[in-house]
Each structure stands twice: as structure tokens, then as C-alpha cells.
Amino acid sequence: MKLEHPHQLILDNVSRFVDLTELEKQKYLSLLTAIKVKKKAFLMQAGEIAKYEYFITKGCLKVYTLDEDGAPHISMFAVEDYWTGDMASFITKEPSRYFIKATEDSELLGISRLNYDLLFQEIPKFERFYRILYQKSLINYIRRSNHGISLTAEERYIEFKKKYPKIVNRITQKDLAGYIGITPEFMSKIITKVNRM
Amino acid sequence: MKLEHPHQLILDNVSRFVDLTELEKQKYLSLLTAIKVKKKAFLMQAGEIAKYEYFITKGCLKVYTLDEDGAPHISMFAVEDYWTGDMASFITKEPSRYFIKATEDSELLGISRLNYDLLFQEIPKFERFYRILYQKSLINYIRRSNHGISLTAEERYIEFKKKYPKIVNRITQKDLAGYIGITPEFMSKIITKVNRM
DNA sequence: TAAAAGTCTTAAACTAGTTCATTTTTTTTC
DNA sequence: GAAAAAAAATGAACTAGTTTAAGACTTTTA
Missing domain, CATH: 1.10.10 (Arc Repressor Mutant, subunit A)
Structure with a gap:
């Protein structure tokens, strides 16, 4: 099967941790939504409930909050091959305190909350994929939050x-x-x- | 089956995210090691490779590094019903930069790296348990690292x-x-x- | 239960980072 | 490609947090 670049990129990303059959790959891709955002456009704004988790196939975005004084605090920059979103809001379905704004014209693949839940039922291997993905992110965050302070x-x-x-x-x-x-x-x-x- | 308190506590913790059969419970408990540490004793010291991940059933511990000036930076306090350890070292098998020291006489259940890997083979449900556990920790860390800075x-x-x-x-x-x-x-x-x- | 070790408080001099205000440079937009 | 908008640089006055030092209070240990 010949795939376009964005689909190939996300399958390569997933296959770093789990092996998928051709059928599973197709099923997985069918659960994703392609999204484009122009530079300076918002993918999400504070107050909204995070509808998607995003994988970036092209471009650059910043994730940030505003403090009481209106000063921005950026929690991450996301470029090609990165995952981003507001996981707290995505999972708890509570309103987000984050903005996600493209700093370049960008292209993403999004997975909705509904499809995320479905994914684990249909392809249980994804429990393992996300277990390892979250484990790695956690290691990074722990390092960063200790570094930040010292x-x-x-x-x-x-x-x-x-x-x-x-x-x-x-x-x-x-x-x-x-x-x-x-x-x-x-x-x-x-x-x-x-x-x- | 009548269980002592520590085993009951860890099974209750696990069952918040996954349901285990009686057989799976027994199997899981058989992979854990009971550990006691006296106040001021080290569970682990910088330079060592983290052999276990720990679940605390009694007591209190602190996890910390020393910076170049020898000043301690505490990354977490762990009390009853908490998981702790140095995940980075546990997973990568590289030497840790952390100390874990009991601030009270404490009792823990440890899972070794060998048994952790075995666990996913024997009871795949644990992929889900750890996926959710890491997801929740990640949400906490992200919140904390943004809070810390602002x-x-x-x-x-x-x-x-x-x-x-x-x-x-x-x-x-x-x-x-x-x-x-x-x-x-x-x-x-x-x-x-x-x-x- | 006395001595030793560790923890907590207070205060003065200091430094990393902020705030505010102005000018220069770069980027965006029509 | 000119005008407008945003970003970057610079400097002076300020503040949150550090450093050092010394004394009071608590906990640990023999």
C-alpha cells in the first residue's frame, strides 16, 4: 500500500513501540482526522474542552496559558513528529486553561475522544503504545520540572x-x-x- | 481469600483502573517483594541503577537530587498508597541521580524490572493499568511544572x-x-x- | 538525661530577575 | 514597497529570593 507522507509519518511513530498488521494500520488511520491551521490561527482556546489529541506532520505550534496578569507561560513547542494537546482537558472533559496557536502554517492528524476510547477496544495493542508513550513523556517532564527549579x-x-x-x-x-x-x-x-x- | 493490609491496599489501588480475577490477583502479588526501611535509611542512592518501582503501604519517603553545590532538590514526597522510584533509571537501566530516603519507618511493595516486564506478558491488562496511571501522573506533572514557573x-x-x-x-x-x-x-x-x- | 546534632528564626548585605520607558530593527500587511 | 505592527535591545530603578552568620529551640542518641 502506498501512503502519503503524513500517514507514513504517524505509522512510523507508532511502530517505534508496537507492531501493527496491515489491517490494524488501516483501521487506525480511519480513526484520525486531518487538520490544517494557518500561522497565528488557534487550534484550541482556553475555556474550550479539548476535542482532540494532535500529531504534527508539518509546521510548529505553541501551547500556553495566561496567568492572572495576562502574561503567557508556554508549556511546549510542538513540531513535526510530536504529539500535543491538553491531555488533562481531553481526559477529564473539563474546560482547558490552554491555548494552542500555530507559529507556522501547520498540518496535523487529530484523534477525537470518541475514537481514542474506541481505539483501545478495537486494537488493544494501543494500550501498550500509549503506556510507553506516556512513560517517556513522564520521564521528560520529571527531568524538566526538577531542572526548571535548580x-x-x-x-x-x-x-x-x-x-x-x-x-x-x-x-x-x-x-x-x-x-x-x-x-x-x-x-x-x-x-x-x-x-x- | 483473606489478605493482609499491604496486599489489600495495592489490589485496591490497581482495581481503580482494571478488574483482576482471583487468579490474576494471586499471580500479581507473587511478583511483588515486601520491603521495610527504617527512618533515615536509603531505599536507593544516586549512582545506582533503580532496581524497583515502589508502592508505599506505610510511612513516608522523600525523593531528591543534589545539585552541583550539594543543595537538595526534592522532587516528591511519597506516603501510603503512592507509587515512587526513579522511572528514568528503572526503564533505561542508566545510573540514577536520585536518592530515596525514608523520613519515617516505612513499608513498601517493590516490583523488579524483570517482574515488571513479565507482568505485561502474563497479565496484559497491566498495560492498561500503567497506561492510565502514567496518564494521570503526566497530567499532575504538567500542571506542576507550569505552576512552578508562574x-x-x-x-x-x-x-x-x-x-x-x-x-x-x-x-x-x-x-x-x-x-x-x-x-x-x-x-x-x-x-x-x-x-x- | 545530658550532650550532640539537627532544625528554626532573625537580620543585614547581596544578586538574579522584573518593571517601565524609549529607541532600533525586523516582520507583516495592504 | 510604504506604512503599520510586532519584536528586540538597552538602561535605570526596583523586588523576590539568597547568603552568611549567630542564637534559640527540638530531637536524637548514647
């Missing part, structure tokens, strides 16, 4: 550059500040300083 | 007290400071101030 902003910036060299060049300094957890002004100072070294 | 230390303390009222009274102020991410001196100031309000 490093200075400058160290966090250097780590980010090392860990995500491709993402740094695709986002604005302002958004990076929102991710690192500092003001854009201080971000600017750090970058000037680090480049001087 | 709140002041005083706000983080107030949140902690609200979320874990029973744990606050079981740990020292110094350890709480290590969790909140501030010095014990500043923790002392915050507590004095908050109590005055």
Missing part, C-alpha cells in the same frame, strides 16, 4: 539550545522567554551575553 | 498546603523548602508571614 535562567537557555537546536531557530525570542519562564527583556540580555562568550 | 514561592507554599494537607504535618520545613525550591531561611519567613495573615 538552574538559573541562563543555564535553562543553554540547555534548551542544546536539547532542541532545531526549534530555537523557528521561534521568537519572546516565545522562548515565555517557555524559559522569564521576561523578554531578560531573555534579550541573556542571549547577548551568551553570544558574547 | 507562581511565587509563597503561592507555591499555599498551594502545597491546600493540595497535601496531610503531608505538610509529616515533613520538616527544611524538606518542604527543598521541594518548593527555596532556602530553608526563606521558607521560615514565608511560614511566619502566612501564619500571621
Whole structure:
């Protein structure tokens, strides 16, 4: 079977953890919805209930909340081959506190809550896929939340550059500040300083 | 079948997400190891490879790293009915950077890496159990890592007290400071101030 | 139950990061 | 491709949290 790029990409992603038969692959793809968003468009806004979990096949998006003062706090950047969404809202069906906004024209595959539940009934192998996917994400988050608290902003910036060299060049300094957890002004100072070294 | 308290506690924990038959329960319990640690004793030290994941049936433990300056950063407190360990090291078999130390005489049930892998072969239902367990932990960590970055230390303390009222009274102020991410001196100031309000 | 070890409090001097205000540079839009 | 909008740089005054040091209080241990 000849597949277009987005479908091939998501099947490769899934096959890192589980092996699917041809039939299962077809069944799986039939449960996904293709979605396009233009740069600056919202995939989701705070107050809504997260309808989908997304796999990015092209582009770049940012996931963020606004605090009481209206300052954005970015929790992740998602690019090709990443999963994103607001899992808390997706699972609990409570309103989200997050915005998801495309920072480039982007293409995604979404799985709805209904199809997500169906997926486990129809192809139990996906329990294993998600078990391993969540395990890996958890390991990442634990690392990050401990790092976040023990490093200075400058160290966090250097780590980010090392860990995500491709993402740094695709986002604005302002958004990076929102991710690192500092003001854009201080971000600017750090970058000037680090480049001087 | 009459079970002692620790076994009943862990089966109740598992049955929140999956239903096990009597046979599966017995099989599961046979894969666990009962462990006791005295107050101040280490369950694990940095440099070791995490041999077990632990379920606490009695007591309280802290999980922490030391930064370059030797200052402790506590990533979690684990009490009755909690799971703990260093998942990154347990899964990757790389040396851990964490210490796990009992802050009270404690009793745990451990599952070894060998038995963890065996568990999924013998009782595939556990893929589902861990899928849901990791999903919930992930939701918690995401919340915490965003909170951590956007709140002041005083706000983080107030949140902690609200979320874990029973744990606050079981740990020292110094350890709480290590969790909140501030010095014990500043923790002392915050507590004095908050109590005055 | 006395001594030792660890925890908590207080305070003064310090630093990483913020706030606010202005100018320059880059990107977007029509 | 000019005008408007957004992002980045710079600097001065400010604040949340650190550091160091010393004394009071509690818990552990022999």
C-alpha cells in the first residue's frame, strides 16, 4: 500500500513501540482526522474542552496559558513528529486553561475522544503504545520540572539550545522567554551575553 | 481469600483502573517483594541503577537530587498508597541521580524490572493499568511544572498546603523548602508571614 | 538525661530577575 | 514597497529570593 507522507509519518511513530498488521494500520488511520491551521490561527482556546489529541506532520505550534496578569507561560513547542494537546482537558472533559496557536502554517492528524476510547477496544495493542508513550513523556517532564527549579535562567537557555537546536531557530525570542519562564527583556540580555562568550 | 493490609491496599489501588480475577490477583502479588526501611535509611542512592518501582503501604519517603553545590532538590514526597522510584533509571537501566530516603519507618511493595516486564506478558491488562496511571501522573506533572514557573514561592507554599494537607504535618520545613525550591531561611519567613495573615 | 546534632528564626548585605520607558530593527500587511 | 505592527535591545530603578552568620529551640542518641 502506498501512503502519503503524513500517514507514513504517524505509522512510523507508532511502530517505534508496537507492531501493527496491515489491517490494524488501516483501521487506525480511519480513526484520525486531518487538520490544517494557518500561522497565528488557534487550534484550541482556553475555556474550550479539548476535542482532540494532535500529531504534527508539518509546521510548529505553541501551547500556553495566561496567568492572572495576562502574561503567557508556554508549556511546549510542538513540531513535526510530536504529539500535543491538553491531555488533562481531553481526559477529564473539563474546560482547558490552554491555548494552542500555530507559529507556522501547520498540518496535523487529530484523534477525537470518541475514537481514542474506541481505539483501545478495537486494537488493544494501543494500550501498550500509549503506556510507553506516556512513560517517556513522564520521564521528560520529571527531568524538566526538577531542572526548571535548580538552574538559573541562563543555564535553562543553554540547555534548551542544546536539547532542541532545531526549534530555537523557528521561534521568537519572546516565545522562548515565555517557555524559559522569564521576561523578554531578560531573555534579550541573556542571549547577548551568551553570544558574547 | 483473606489478605493482609499491604496486599489489600495495592489490589485496591490497581482495581481503580482494571478488574483482576482471583487468579490474576494471586499471580500479581507473587511478583511483588515486601520491603521495610527504617527512618533515615536509603531505599536507593544516586549512582545506582533503580532496581524497583515502589508502592508505599506505610510511612513516608522523600525523593531528591543534589545539585552541583550539594543543595537538595526534592522532587516528591511519597506516603501510603503512592507509587515512587526513579522511572528514568528503572526503564533505561542508566545510573540514577536520585536518592530515596525514608523520613519515617516505612513499608513498601517493590516490583523488579524483570517482574515488571513479565507482568505485561502474563497479565496484559497491566498495560492498561500503567497506561492510565502514567496518564494521570503526566497530567499532575504538567500542571506542576507550569505552576512552578508562574507562581511565587509563597503561592507555591499555599498551594502545597491546600493540595497535601496531610503531608505538610509529616515533613520538616527544611524538606518542604527543598521541594518548593527555596532556602530553608526563606521558607521560615514565608511560614511566619502566612501564619500571621 | 545530658550532650550532640539537627532544625528554626532573625537580620543585614547581596544578586538574579522584573518593571517601565524609549529607541532600533525586523516582520507583516495592504 | 510604504506604512503599520510586532519584536528586540538597552538602561535605570526596583523586588523576590539568597547568603552568611549567630542564637534559640527540638530531637536524637548514647
